[in-house]
Amino acid sequence: MRLSVGIWVVLLVAIGVVVTDAKMSEEQIKIVRKLPVKLEYQDNLIQHYDEVRSWVVSHTLSAPTPARASVPCFACRVLMNVVIELLRASEDIGGIVAILKLLACEALDVIDALHKDVCTGAIDMYAENLHYIVDNNPKLKAIDVCLVLLGKSGEDCDGERTEEFYNWVIRIKGDKPAILNPDPVPANTVPVKVLQLTDIHLDLDYVAGKDTKCGKPMCCQAWEADGVDDASSAGPHGDFKCDMPISAMNELFEYSAAIEGYDYDFVMMTGDIPPHNVWNTTLLGNLEHFKSTNDKLLRLFPTDRSIPVYPVLGNHEPHPCNLYPPRSVWDVSDFDKSWMYNAFAEAYADQIKDPVAIEQFRQTGYYTIKHKDTNLRIVVINTNFGYTMNFWLLYKLDDPEGQLQWLSDTLEAAEVSNEKVFILGHMPPGSGSCWGTWSAQFERIILRYEAIIMAQFYGHTHNDAVQIFYDSSARPARPANSLYIGASTTAHTNLNPGFKVYHVDGGRGADSTWEIMDHETWIYNLTEANANVEPNGAMPWKLMYKAKETFNMGSFRPKDLDDLAYRMLFNEDLFANYHRFYHKDSDVRGSCTSSSCRLDYICDMVIANTNDYKHCDRFRAYFLIGETTTATQPTGGSETTAETTSETTESTTESTTAGSVTTSSRLIQLLITAVFVISQV
DSSP: OOOOHHHHHHHHHTTOOOOOSSSOOHHHHHHHHTSSSOHHHHHHHHHTHHHHHHHHHHHHHOOOOSSOOOOOHHHHHHHHHHHHHHHHSOSOHHHHHHHHIIIIIIISOOHHHHOHHHHHHHHHHHHHHHHHHHHTOTTOOHHHHHHHHHGGGGGGOOSOOOGGGTOOOOOOOSOOOOOOOOOOOOTTOOOEEEEEEOOOOBOTTBOTTBBSOSSSSSOOBTTSOBOSSGGGBOBTTBOTTSOBOHHHHHHHHHHHHTOTTOOOSEEEEOSOOSOSOTTSOOHHHHHHHHHHHHHHHHHHSOGGGTOOEEEOOOTTSSSSTTOOOOGGGTTSTTOOOHHHHHHHHHHTHHHHOOHHHHHHHHHHSOEEEEOTTSSEEEEEOOGGGGBTTOGGGGTOOSSGGGHHHHHHHHHHHHHHTTOEEEEEOSSOTTSTTBOHHHHHHHHHHHHHTTTTEEEEEEOSSOSOEEEEEEETTSSSOEEEEEEEEOOOSSOTTTOOOEEEEEEESOSSGGGOOOOEEEEEEEEEOHHHHHHHOOTTSOOOEEEEEEHHHHTTOSOOSHHHHHHHHHHHHHOHHHHHHHHHHHTTTOTTSOOOOSHHHHHHHHHHHHOOSTTOOHHHHHHHHHHHHOTTOGGGOOTTOOOOOOOOHHHHHHHHHHHSTTSOOOHHHHHHHHHHHHHHHHHTO
């Protein structure tokens, strides 16, 4: 039954709302009872209010973590059953917006956590897109939405999913060639340098002195109140709770471009220019942020310097944020995104030069180009077509915009032409926010063409990390490929501003392997800068680390990164360095000293397919058995010298629900773990 906006608003607004921290109040229950949805759905929402509210708040506000997500699928389904019926109950978008505000912001009482402006602004921003998606995909069910949103953590979802949404596969041509172990890069090789800038999140409305504790996901903007003291006032060079002032962005760009002796071969800009105020962005505002950022970057690396800049689109580029509708609906309502694609294609046309690549970029945000006069092919993908918060996935889930099929075909052509490949994207395919089916198909492609894919580069998480792809058909599982996650420019999420530089075997002409020979990260300490540096003074830049020396790496081939993950299991100091650099040496980040915390970070490192946790489980098994079981060490692993008795005991303690284990249960755990590890050999 379709209801009018008048009926909804009269019924619901007249009721009023009383905020509660526990169960639903009588007023909230009255709101739910007036919703045009099944009585069963109303009952579930009332009965499981606490779970649903907790899930909404945590899913909305939680920063990405390396731990395996633990999200109650039932809470998601309770809410999505209601939302889907509401979206299908009326054609009146005004009525839908009104009732969703009452449901989410009042009946679910999330205003205290999200701030009223955020809650209502987000609904204004996304309701029309959601209505169209749900109304035009009649097969879509609550369980389908939750399986996409929750990924692997939604395995406890009960119910019959719509199988056609999940069973699509990419056609991969040809047989995989034999995997060879290439010779090491000659020791006297002089590498070329490649700069990565990512997650810039410029905020043109940042004002020093504004409140950093405004109650919203991002603060420090011109319309907020002034800070009451130094601890709550935005600093001149940025703040850990806010995005990048233009002066700080310009400083970072200028410094990275002018490091003595760093004559870059090319620059990768891996996405996310606009700020995090996703509840009140505008199309014109995004374009203004694009122009300020791209103009500055292209002035530092003009065409005549012969240092091309290869751009990538992030999830914050569109307005509304995250939403990448397919071209087939661009002529409907305000879903046209040609303004965004055109802005980047026109800005970078002189950098990319290839008209075919520019036109592809203009249509879909992905493209490929041969780098200068080399044997390296740059392949840029639009990972937003696999991003769980891109709600347009729910409109057409099978290979949006044909991107993965294009990727497979592009790599096939590169293999035939004896080219090496760098893949650039924004969201790491092993990220918890990558849809599992998309991630699994991406992994299939990577494993097929692993021999020519020399490196992958992403951003999105804001952290400085690596992830490893494994060939699970081998026994033991074989490390086959890897990716790098660049350090964000923005300080948002409690990180120091930074950038990455890669040292690459790309200067030997046709003999170049394009292997990563080393990588390094540069930062400035934001606390120190705000305390000691005048607004236009010299910033305290420092080289945070060089990976080869810090982690004692022979090379950065997948087997060596696998070895690093294994060594960190048993070497607390080595892991402590990885953890510190992961968070860019931030002095407002906590430590990670427990075994369970360490295992979470290592799991993050060895999960590159969000549908597959077995490599995480395998490393947990190695840790549980202990270092003495060297016969089951990962391929390429080396012996370590750390003490393991206390580590194993700590891990065992944290793995049990009771917090302690008996000798017999310890033996049982070891036996089960041994069986698991042996099965991988």
